[in-house]
Amino acid sequence: MLRLHDYWRSSAAYRVRIALELKKLAYATVPVDLVAGAQRTAENLGVNAQGFVPTLVLEDGTALTQSLAVLQWLDDTYPEPRFWPADPTSRARATAMALVIVADIHPIDNLRVLKRIESQFGADADAKAEWYRHWVSEGLGALEAMAGPGICPFLGGDAPGVADICLVPQLYNARRFDVDLTPYPRLVAANAAANELPAFQAATPERARPA
Amino acid sequence: MLRLHDYWRSSAAYRVRIALELKKLAYATVPVDLVAGAQRTAENLGVNAQGFVPTLVLEDGTALTQSLAVLQWLDDTYPEPRFWPADPTSRARATAMALVIVADIHPIDNLRVLKRIESQFGADADAKAEWYRHWVSEGLGALEAMAGPGICPFLGGDAPGVADICLVPQLYNARRFDVDLTPYPRLVAANAAANELPAFQAATPERARPA
Numbered sequence: 001m002l003r004l005h006d007y008w009r010s011s012a013a014y015r016v017r018i019a020l021e022l023k024k025l026a027y028a029t030v031p032v033d034l035v036a037g038a039q040r041t042a043e044n045l046g047v048n049a050q051g052f053v054p055t056l057v058l059e060d061g062t063a064l065t066q067s068l069a070v071l072q073w074l075d076d077t078y079p080e081p082r083f084w085p086a087d088p089t090s091r092a093r094a095t096a097m098a099l100v101i102v103a104d105i106h107p108i109d110n111l112r113v114l115k116r117i118e119s120q121f122g123a124d125a126d127a128k129a130e131w132y133r134h135w136v137s138e139g140l141g142a143l144e145a146m147a148g149p150g151i152c153p154f155l156g157g158d159a160p161g162v163a164d165i166c167l168v169p170q171l172y173n174a175r176r177f178d179v180d181l182t183p184y185p186r187l188v189a190a191n192a193a194a195n196e197l198p199a200f201q202a203a204t205p206e207r208a209r210p211a
Numbered sequence: 212m213l214r215l216h217d218y219w220r221s222s223a224a225y226r227v228r229i230a231l232e233l234k235k236l237a238y239a240t241v242p243v244d245l246v247a248g249a250q251r252t253a254e255n256l257g258v259n260a261q262g263f264v265p266t267l268v269l270e271d272g273t274a275l276t277q278s279l280a281v282l283q284w285l286d287d288t289y290p291e292p293r294f295w296p297a298d299p300t301s302r303a304r305a306t307a308m309a310l311v312i313v314a315d316i317h318p319i320d321n322l323r324v325l326k327r328i329e330s331q332f333g334a335d336a337d338a339k340a341e342w343y344r345h346w347v348s349e350g351l352g353a354l355e356a357m358a359g360p361g362i363c364p365f366l367g368g369d370a371p372g373v374a375d376i377c378l379v380p381q382l383y384n385a386r387r388f389d390v391d392l393t394p395y396p397r398l399v400a401a402n403a404a405a406n407e408l409p410a411f412q413a414a415t416p417e418r419a420r421p422a
Contacts, residue, residue, distance in 0.1 A: 068306065107318050
Protein backbone atom coordinates (compact mmCIF):
# COMPACT_ATOMS: atom_id res chain seq x y z
CA MET A 1 0.00 0.00 0.00
CA LEU A 2 1.11 3.57 -0.62
CA ARG A 3 2.33 5.34 2.50
CA LEU A 4 2.06 9.10 2.90
CA HIS A 5 4.36 10.84 5.35
CA ASP A 6 1.96 13.55 6.31
CA TYR A 7 1.37 16.47 8.62
CA TRP A 8 -2.25 17.46 8.87
CA ARG A 9 -1.60 21.20 8.70
CA SER A 10 1.03 21.13 5.94
CA SER A 11 -0.48 22.60 2.81
CA ALA A 12 1.96 20.68 0.60
CA ALA A 13 0.80 17.44 2.22
CA TYR A 14 -2.81 18.57 1.84
CA ARG A 15 -2.22 18.79 -1.94
CA VAL A 16 -1.12 15.17 -2.04
CA ARG A 17 -4.04 14.01 0.10
CA ILE A 18 -6.44 15.68 -2.36
CA ALA A 19 -4.62 14.05 -5.27
CA LEU A 20 -4.77 10.58 -3.72
CA GLU A 21 -8.47 11.01 -3.03
CA LEU A 22 -9.19 12.20 -6.59
CA LYS A 23 -7.38 9.13 -7.97
CA LYS A 24 -9.30 6.97 -5.46
CA LEU A 25 -6.09 5.40 -4.16
CA ALA A 26 -5.93 3.81 -0.71
CA TYR A 27 -2.97 4.88 1.41
CA ALA A 28 -1.64 4.60 4.92
CA THR A 29 -0.61 7.72 6.83
CA VAL A 30 2.73 8.09 8.62
CA PRO A 31 2.25 11.19 10.81
CA VAL A 32 5.18 13.61 11.02
CA ASP A 33 4.59 16.28 13.64
CA LEU A 34 6.27 19.39 12.26
CA VAL A 35 5.61 21.44 15.39
CA ALA A 36 7.42 18.80 17.47
CA GLY A 37 10.34 18.75 15.02
CA ALA A 38 9.68 15.21 13.78
CA GLN A 39 10.70 16.19 10.24
CA ARG A 40 14.35 16.19 11.39
CA THR A 41 14.31 12.61 12.72
CA ALA A 42 16.46 9.99 11.00
CA GLU A 43 13.25 8.23 9.92
CA ASN A 44 11.92 11.23 8.03
CA LEU A 45 15.30 12.33 6.67
CA GLY A 46 15.71 8.77 5.39
CA VAL A 47 12.80 9.28 3.01
CA ASN A 48 13.04 13.05 2.54
CA ALA A 49 16.51 14.59 2.37
CA GLN A 50 15.04 18.06 2.80
CA GLY A 51 13.40 17.09 6.08
CA PHE A 52 9.99 18.06 4.72
CA VAL A 53 6.57 16.56 4.32
CA PRO A 54 4.99 15.16 2.25
CA THR A 55 6.75 12.04 1.08
CA LEU A 56 4.90 9.32 -0.81
CA VAL A 57 6.51 5.92 -0.31
CA LEU A 58 5.63 3.42 -3.03
CA GLU A 59 5.08 -0.29 -2.50
CA ASP A 60 8.66 -1.05 -3.59
CA GLY A 61 10.01 1.42 -1.03
CA THR A 62 10.78 4.23 -3.48
CA ALA A 63 10.31 7.56 -1.72
CA LEU A 64 8.90 10.41 -3.80
CA THR A 65 9.31 13.94 -2.50
CA GLN A 66 8.08 17.41 -3.55
CA SER A 67 4.30 17.55 -3.81
CA LEU A 68 4.18 18.70 -7.43
CA ALA A 69 6.47 15.83 -8.44
CA VAL A 70 4.21 13.42 -6.54
CA LEU A 71 1.20 14.80 -8.42
CA GLN A 72 3.07 14.26 -11.69
CA TRP A 73 3.84 10.64 -10.72
CA LEU A 74 0.21 10.03 -9.80
CA ASP A 75 -0.98 11.46 -13.11
CA ASP A 76 1.58 9.47 -15.12
CA THR A 77 0.73 6.26 -13.30
CA TYR A 78 -3.03 6.53 -12.79
CA PRO A 79 -4.29 8.59 -15.73
CA GLU A 80 -7.90 9.13 -14.61
CA PRO A 81 -9.07 11.66 -13.63
CA ARG A 82 -6.41 13.81 -15.31
CA PHE A 83 -4.66 16.51 -13.29
CA TRP A 84 -3.02 17.98 -16.39
CA PRO A 85 -4.74 18.61 -19.74
CA ALA A 86 -3.46 16.97 -22.90
CA ASP A 87 -2.21 19.76 -25.14
CA PRO A 88 1.20 21.28 -24.41
CA THR A 89 0.07 24.90 -24.08
CA SER A 90 -2.76 24.06 -21.68
CA ARG A 91 -0.40 21.81 -19.72
CA ALA A 92 2.15 24.60 -19.37
CA ARG A 93 -0.50 27.07 -18.25
CA ALA A 94 -1.80 24.65 -15.63
CA THR A 95 1.72 24.09 -14.35
CA ALA A 96 2.40 27.82 -14.31
CA MET A 97 -0.69 28.49 -12.20
CA ALA A 98 0.31 25.71 -9.81
CA LEU A 99 3.84 27.12 -9.56
CA VAL A 100 2.59 30.57 -8.55
CA ILE A 101 1.54 28.80 -5.35
CA VAL A 102 4.11 25.99 -5.18
CA ALA A 103 7.13 28.21 -5.87
CA ASP A 104 6.16 31.82 -5.27
CA ILE A 105 3.79 31.79 -2.30
CA HIS A 106 4.13 28.69 -0.19
CA PRO A 107 7.95 28.36 0.17
CA ILE A 108 8.30 31.98 1.30
CA ASP A 109 5.45 31.69 3.79
CA ASN A 110 6.00 28.29 5.31
CA LEU A 111 6.97 27.52 8.87
CA ARG A 112 10.73 27.35 8.34
CA VAL A 113 10.83 30.83 6.80
CA LEU A 114 8.56 32.32 9.46
CA LYS A 115 10.92 30.83 12.06
CA ARG A 116 13.89 32.30 10.21
CA ILE A 117 12.55 35.86 10.11
CA GLU A 118 11.99 35.50 13.85
CA SER A 119 15.49 34.19 14.57
CA GLN A 120 17.40 36.42 12.14
CA PHE A 121 15.37 39.62 12.38
CA GLY A 122 13.38 39.27 15.60
CA ALA A 123 10.04 39.27 13.80
CA ASP A 124 7.12 39.04 16.22
CA ALA A 125 3.70 37.57 15.47
CA ASP A 126 2.46 40.78 13.82
CA ALA A 127 5.54 41.07 11.62
CA LYS A 128 5.21 37.42 10.64
CA ALA A 129 1.55 37.92 9.74
CA GLU A 130 2.46 40.99 7.67
CA TRP A 131 5.16 38.99 5.86
CA TYR A 132 2.73 36.13 5.25
CA ARG A 133 -0.02 38.36 3.89
CA HIS A 134 2.36 40.29 1.64
CA TRP A 135 3.45 37.21 -0.30
CA VAL A 136 -0.02 35.67 -0.41
CA SER A 137 -1.44 38.89 -1.82
CA GLU A 138 1.31 39.20 -4.43
CA GLY A 139 0.77 35.65 -5.60
CA LEU A 140 -3.01 35.46 -5.46
CA GLY A 141 -3.36 38.76 -7.32
CA ALA A 142 -1.32 37.34 -10.20
CA LEU A 143 -3.13 34.02 -10.07
CA GLU A 144 -6.52 35.75 -10.23
CA ALA A 145 -5.38 37.48 -13.44
CA MET A 146 -3.94 34.26 -14.88
CA ALA A 147 -7.11 32.29 -14.17
CA GLY A 148 -9.22 34.63 -16.24
CA PRO A 149 -12.98 34.67 -16.43
CA GLY A 150 -13.48 32.11 -19.21
CA ILE A 151 -12.40 28.91 -17.51
CA CYS A 152 -14.80 27.66 -14.89
CA PRO A 153 -15.87 26.57 -12.43
CA PHE A 154 -12.42 25.12 -11.68
CA LEU A 155 -9.02 26.54 -12.63
CA GLY A 156 -8.75 23.30 -14.59
CA GLY A 157 -12.05 23.96 -16.41
CA ASP A 158 -14.92 21.56 -15.87
CA ALA A 159 -12.91 19.34 -13.56
CA PRO A 160 -10.32 20.17 -10.90
CA GLY A 161 -6.75 20.11 -12.15
CA VAL A 162 -3.30 20.56 -10.71
CA ALA A 163 -3.87 24.28 -10.07
CA ASP A 164 -7.03 23.57 -8.08
CA ILE A 165 -5.21 20.93 -6.05
CA CYS A 166 -2.68 23.60 -5.07
CA LEU A 167 -5.21 26.42 -4.66
CA VAL A 168 -7.45 24.82 -2.06
CA PRO A 169 -4.74 24.30 0.59
CA GLN A 170 -3.34 27.77 -0.08
CA LEU A 171 -6.70 29.46 0.47
CA TYR A 172 -7.30 27.31 3.54
CA ASN A 173 -4.03 28.64 4.92
CA ALA A 174 -4.73 32.21 3.86
CA ARG A 175 -7.98 32.17 5.84
CA ARG A 176 -6.08 30.98 8.91
CA PHE A 177 -3.97 34.13 8.61
CA ASP A 178 -7.06 36.33 8.07
CA VAL A 179 -6.10 37.29 4.53
CA ASP A 180 -8.88 39.27 2.84
CA LEU A 181 -9.89 37.15 -0.15
CA THR A 182 -12.46 39.53 -1.64
CA PRO A 183 -9.98 40.73 -4.33
CA TYR A 184 -9.90 37.17 -5.72
CA PRO A 185 -13.47 36.22 -6.65
CA ARG A 186 -12.38 33.81 -9.39
CA LEU A 187 -10.12 31.91 -7.00
CA VAL A 188 -12.71 31.88 -4.22
CA ALA A 189 -15.29 30.48 -6.66
CA ALA A 190 -12.94 27.72 -7.83
CA ASN A 191 -12.16 26.88 -4.22
CA ALA A 192 -15.84 26.71 -3.33
CA ALA A 193 -16.55 24.44 -6.30
CA ALA A 194 -13.72 22.12 -5.28
CA ASN A 195 -14.87 21.95 -1.70
CA GLU A 196 -18.20 20.56 -2.91
CA LEU A 197 -16.41 17.42 -4.08
CA PRO A 198 -16.03 14.39 -1.79
CA ALA A 199 -12.33 14.01 -2.65
CA PHE A 200 -11.57 17.50 -1.39
CA GLN A 201 -13.74 17.00 1.66
CA ALA A 202 -11.90 13.80 2.55
CA ALA A 203 -8.52 15.50 2.44
CA THR A 204 -9.02 18.49 4.75
CA PRO A 205 -6.67 19.17 7.67
CA GLU A 206 -9.55 18.51 10.07
CA ARG A 207 -10.03 15.04 8.63
CA ALA A 208 -6.28 14.38 8.51
CA ARG A 209 -5.58 15.49 12.08
CA PRO A 210 -4.52 12.56 14.28
CA ALA A 211 -7.07 11.81 16.98
CA MET B 212 9.89 33.26 -34.00
CA LEU B 213 9.84 32.53 -30.28
CA ARG B 214 10.42 35.61 -28.13
CA LEU B 215 12.01 35.38 -24.70
CA HIS B 216 11.39 38.17 -22.22
CA ASP B 217 14.71 37.93 -20.51
CA TYR B 218 16.98 39.51 -17.94
CA TRP B 219 20.57 38.43 -18.28
CA ARG B 220 21.14 37.96 -14.56
CA SER B 221 17.82 36.24 -13.74
CA SER B 222 18.54 32.62 -12.95
CA ALA B 223 14.99 31.60 -13.93
CA ALA B 224 15.54 33.20 -17.36
CA TYR B 225 18.96 31.52 -17.57
CA ARG B 226 17.18 28.14 -17.22
CA VAL B 227 15.01 28.89 -20.23
CA ARG B 228 17.97 30.12 -22.29
CA ILE B 229 19.75 26.82 -21.61
CA ALA B 230 16.61 24.90 -22.56
CA LEU B 231 16.16 26.79 -25.83
CA GLU B 232 19.82 26.18 -26.71
CA LEU B 233 19.57 22.47 -25.90
CA LYS B 234 16.52 22.16 -28.17
CA LYS B 235 18.38 24.19 -30.84
CA LEU B 236 15.51 26.67 -31.15
CA ALA B 237 16.07 30.16 -32.50
CA TYR B 238 14.55 32.95 -30.45
CA ALA B 239 14.51 36.71 -30.18
CA THR B 240 15.28 38.39 -26.88
CA VAL B 241 13.10 41.10 -25.31
CA PRO B 242 15.29 42.57 -22.55
CA VAL B 243 13.54 43.38 -19.24
CA ASP B 244 15.85 45.26 -16.89
CA LEU B 245 14.87 44.08 -13.41
CA VAL B 246 17.21 46.51 -11.69
CA ALA B 247 15.50 49.41 -13.48
CA GLY B 248 12.05 48.07 -12.56
CA ALA B 249 11.07 47.18 -16.12
CA GLN B 250 9.25 44.07 -14.91
CA ARG B 251 6.43 46.32 -13.64
CA THR B 252 5.78 48.04 -16.98
CA ALA B 253 2.45 47.48 -18.70
CA GLU B 254 4.32 45.68 -21.49
CA ASN B 255 5.80 43.08 -19.18
CA LEU B 256 2.70 42.74 -17.00
CA GLY B 257 0.75 42.14 -20.19
CA VAL B 258 2.63 38.90 -20.79
CA ASN B 259 3.48 38.03 -17.19
CA ALA B 260 0.86 38.78 -14.53
CA GLN B 261 3.43 38.22 -11.78
CA GLY B 262 5.71 40.91 -13.21
CA PHE B 263 8.54 38.41 -13.51
CA VAL B 264 10.91 37.15 -16.12
CA PRO B 265 11.15 34.89 -18.02
CA THR B 266 8.17 34.79 -20.35
CA LEU B 267 8.28 32.80 -23.58
CA VAL B 268 5.93 34.25 -26.19
CA LEU B 269 4.96 31.76 -28.89
CA GLU B 270 4.44 32.59 -32.56
CA ASP B 271 0.67 32.83 -32.03
CA GLY B 272 1.16 35.31 -29.19
CA THR B 273 0.53 32.88 -26.33
CA ALA B 274 2.63 33.92 -23.34
CA LEU B 275 4.06 31.13 -21.21
CA THR B 276 5.30 31.99 -17.73
CA GLN B 277 7.10 30.13 -14.94
CA SER B 278 10.40 28.66 -16.13
CA LEU B 279 9.59 25.07 -15.16
CA ALA B 280 6.31 25.25 -17.07
CA VAL B 281 8.18 26.63 -20.08
CA LEU B 282 10.62 23.71 -19.87
CA GLN B 283 7.66 21.34 -19.78
CA TRP B 284 6.16 22.98 -22.89
CA LEU B 285 9.48 22.76 -24.72
CA ASP B 286 9.83 19.08 -23.84
CA ASP B 287 6.24 18.29 -24.84
CA THR B 288 6.58 20.18 -28.12
CA TYR B 289 10.17 19.42 -29.17
CA PRO B 290 10.91 15.98 -27.73
CA GLU B 291 14.64 15.78 -28.48
CA PRO B 292 16.83 15.97 -26.49
CA ARG B 293 14.60 14.95 -23.58
CA PHE B 294 14.65 17.03 -20.41
CA TRP B 295 12.58 14.45 -18.51
CA PRO B 296 13.12 10.67 -18.57
CA ALA B 297 10.34 8.35 -19.73
CA ASP B 298 9.39 6.28 -16.71
CA PRO B 299 7.13 7.86 -14.08
CA THR B 300 9.39 7.29 -11.09
CA SER B 301 12.46 8.75 -12.81
CA ARG B 302 10.35 11.64 -14.06
CA ALA B 303 9.12 12.42 -10.55
CA ARG B 304 12.64 12.26 -9.14
CA ALA B 305 13.91 14.63 -11.81
CA THR B 306 11.09 17.06 -11.09
CA ALA B 307 11.70 16.79 -7.35
CA MET B 308 15.39 17.69 -7.78
CA ALA B 309 14.45 20.62 -9.98
CA LEU B 310 11.88 21.81 -7.42
CA VAL B 311 14.44 21.89 -4.62
CA ILE B 312 15.91 24.78 -6.58
CA VAL B 313 12.81 26.14 -8.31
CA ALA B 314 10.62 26.18 -5.20
CA ASP B 315 12.85 25.92 -2.14
CA ILE B 316 15.96 27.95 -2.93
CA HIS B 317 15.40 30.46 -5.68
CA PRO B 318 12.07 32.08 -4.65
CA ILE B 319 13.32 32.74 -1.12
CA ASP B 320 16.61 34.19 -2.34
CA ASN B 321 15.57 36.26 -5.30
CA LEU B 322 15.69 40.01 -5.63
CA ARG B 323 12.14 40.75 -4.48
CA VAL B 324 12.63 38.85 -1.22
CA LEU B 325 16.04 40.41 -0.58
CA LYS B 326 14.42 43.81 -1.09
CA ARG B 327 11.62 42.84 1.30
CA ILE B 328 13.92 41.83 4.16
CA GLU B 329 15.59 45.19 3.69
CA SER B 330 12.34 47.18 3.70
CA GLN B 331 10.53 45.19 6.41
CA PHE B 332 13.44 44.33 8.71
CA GLY B 333 16.18 46.75 7.75
CA ALA B 334 18.51 43.98 6.55
CA ASP B 335 21.85 45.36 5.36
CA ALA B 336 24.12 43.77 2.77
CA ASP B 337 25.67 41.38 5.31
CA ALA B 338 22.27 40.26 6.62
CA LYS B 339 21.04 39.73 3.07
CA ALA B 340 24.12 37.65 2.25
CA GLU B 341 23.57 35.57 5.40
CA TRP B 342 19.93 35.02 4.42
CA TYR B 343 20.94 34.07 0.89
CA ARG B 344 23.59 31.61 1.99
CA HIS B 345 21.32 30.01 4.58
CA TRP B 346 18.69 28.94 2.04
CA VAL B 347 21.21 27.95 -0.60
CA SER B 348 23.03 25.72 1.89
CA GLU B 349 19.79 24.12 3.09
CA GLY B 350 18.71 23.35 -0.44
CA LEU B 351 22.01 22.28 -1.94
CA GLY B 352 22.73 19.98 0.99
CA ALA B 353 19.48 18.13 0.33
CA LEU B 354 20.05 18.12 -3.41
CA GLU B 355 23.54 16.65 -2.99
CA ALA B 356 21.96 13.77 -1.02
CA MET B 357 19.15 13.33 -3.56
CA ALA B 358 21.56 13.26 -6.50
CA GLY B 359 23.46 10.30 -5.08
CA PRO B 360 26.74 8.92 -6.37
CA GLY B 361 25.38 6.51 -8.97
CA ILE B 362 23.98 8.89 -11.57
CA CYS B 363 26.61 10.76 -13.54
CA PRO B 364 28.05 12.88 -14.91
CA PHE B 365 24.81 14.87 -15.04
CA LEU B 366 21.94 14.87 -12.53
CA GLY B 367 19.96 13.56 -15.50
CA GLY B 368 22.45 10.71 -16.07
CA ASP B 369 24.41 10.61 -19.31
CA ALA B 370 22.71 13.75 -20.64
CA PRO B 371 21.64 16.94 -18.92
CA GLY B 372 18.03 16.93 -17.75
CA VAL B 373 15.64 19.31 -16.08
CA ALA B 374 17.56 19.23 -12.79
CA ASP B 375 20.82 20.18 -14.53
CA ILE B 376 19.08 23.04 -16.34
CA CYS B 377 18.05 24.40 -12.94
CA LEU B 378 21.32 23.57 -11.17
CA VAL B 379 23.69 25.52 -13.40
CA PRO B 380 22.06 28.94 -12.89
CA GLN B 381 21.71 28.29 -9.16
CA LEU B 382 25.40 27.49 -8.75
CA TYR B 383 26.32 30.47 -10.92
CA ASN B 384 24.35 32.63 -8.50
CA ALA B 385 25.74 30.92 -5.41
CA ARG B 386 29.28 31.73 -6.56
CA ARG B 387 28.30 35.38 -6.95
CA PHE B 388 27.35 35.34 -3.26
CA ASP B 389 30.60 33.55 -2.30
CA VAL B 390 28.82 30.40 -1.12
CA ASP B 391 31.31 27.65 -0.27
CA LEU B 392 30.47 24.81 -2.67
CA THR B 393 32.98 22.27 -1.36
CA PRO B 394 30.25 20.38 0.58
CA TYR B 395 28.53 19.60 -2.75
CA PRO B 396 31.06 17.71 -4.92
CA ARG B 397 28.38 15.82 -6.83
CA LEU B 398 26.60 19.04 -7.79
CA VAL B 399 29.83 20.82 -8.66
CA ALA B 400 30.80 17.91 -10.93
CA ALA B 401 27.44 17.95 -12.71
CA ASN B 402 27.74 21.70 -13.15
CA ALA B 403 31.24 21.37 -14.59
CA ALA B 404 30.10 18.67 -17.02
CA ALA B 405 27.22 20.86 -18.19
CA ASN B 406 29.43 23.86 -18.68
CA GLU B 407 31.51 21.84 -21.17
CA LEU B 408 28.50 21.75 -23.50
CA PRO B 409 27.98 24.44 -26.17
CA ALA B 410 24.30 24.88 -25.24
CA PHE B 411 25.19 25.81 -21.68
CA GLN B 412 28.03 28.06 -22.86
CA ALA B 413 25.69 29.94 -25.21
CA ALA B 414 23.20 30.67 -22.41
CA THR B 415 25.41 32.25 -19.76
CA PRO B 416 24.60 35.65 -18.27
CA GLU B 417 27.76 37.07 -19.84
CA ARG B 418 26.55 36.03 -23.28
CA ALA B 419 22.99 37.21 -22.58
CA ARG B 420 24.00 40.63 -21.24
CA PRO B 421 22.89 43.43 -23.57
CA ALA B 422 25.84 45.24 -25.13
